[in-house]
Amino acid sequence: MCRGNPVLYLDFSHCSNYQVPDGPSGDNTNENPNDNQTSGGGTNNNDDGDSTVTSPVELEDPRCPPGSGKVMIDDVCVCPPNSNKIEDANGVCNCPEGKIENASGICVEDPCRYIKLQIQNPVYTAQANELKTKTGLNQETGYKQNKDGTQVALNETNGGHSLTIPIDINTVGYMHTHINGYNAGDLDSDGVDDFEKPIKMFSPADLLKFLQIVKNSKYNGVPTHLTYGTMISSSGNYTLRFTGVIDDIDVTNLKKAAVYKNDYKRYFEQQFKSNKERAFLHFLKDHININGIDLYRIRDNGDVEKKTLKENGRVDTSDCE
């Protein structure tokens, strides 16, 4: 069993890499042709208990008790084998404690638990507090975390204000700032200062980097539920976690970040200008369309809130317990 101590910073350097293909660490063109885990059915070889099941969860068999969620196998009503559900005291199939049901009907690790553990970690807290003091700078800063537990400080912005976050097969997650609006000086030499107004939410590039980290977790021994991307801003701190099916992250269906940029801006700067959570969730739904990309807000008092879209298109907030 490959585990890291979730209280201390995670060290997965002892975990094996399984069939690491040429592709996932950034090159989208070289999928391993021998990797049949990406064709439907079966589970991956990540042996920490995460299952990235690609076959659908069976629907309740009408011959089984109504509302039980059970299916008939060899004339016996059982909880769907692919769901990770167990029978509760009422004979109903539910997720075991500590797990939640994802959009595909599969029980997965509850991100709430692991976010709460992460923010109790003194290393994480120190970094987050440091970055909170840097949201007023004219450029982004941050850290990325490797699977051996090391933290890499990030400062490279290529002459601009956006941070370069190099993702590789060893990356578990990243944390970075999105900065406040600032006076950029009189750029056009018209005698009037010009102002830059960065968007304080994950950019398309941030999102794709998170998805690359998630996808790499299928091969690098890092439990998927521990991968993350975090954005710290003066308007709130947010983190991304994944509870979906890794194989749904299909690089052939995803575009480059730059291709999403103009559409992304329409959500944040025009349609949903007053609500960046709403803008982000609608952008995710309309343009990324991968189940299981979960957005959480981390309050300064340690409260963690899950953000989702309601049927009416507004944002629902549910507290992590």
Add this chain to the structure above:
Amino acid sequence: MKNILIGLIVLLTTLSCKAQVIAVEDFENHNQDLEDGAYIKDINNVLDKYVGTWTGTYSSKNYEFTIIKFTENNTNGSLNYKVDLLLMKYKITDSTGTELVNTLGFSNDNMFVIRGDYVTSNDTYVLSYQGLDTECGQNGTIYISISNAASDVMKLGFLVDGEMGLDCTAGGTIQILPTTSGLELTKQ
């Protein structure tokens, strides 16, 4: 009585069909979500002065920008609004006349066409730029302003964003727009 009822129905129908309209020069300070069917409109034609072809030179490069005014209809997915904005296409040549980049023939919805964002309270127009090498950081914000009486001189400023995509393996790229001072352009 019948006429009163008809009048009420007509009035209610008219009111319910009246979409939200916001002048482009007022949108910077509009900090609410748009209503369905909203129109960010150039009611007062404040964008018209930018329309045309503009040329200038900076650091031994020759710049030609063509600016058009365009009404963008966003009615896909969760988006439901229209906006009047400026689009900028461009050609850059070096001192020998060799073409370095040319987007003049690109369609309006091409991601490399510079797309307008908003008018500031100082009557500067702000646009988003993604160069052909945007994957390696050739992107940022453009600011244009026209302040002379004849409206035939435009000032252009550029702020690098530098955001890089997953597929950039070469490191940060060279910027092709002026980064150290404004560019003065003359209307053709």
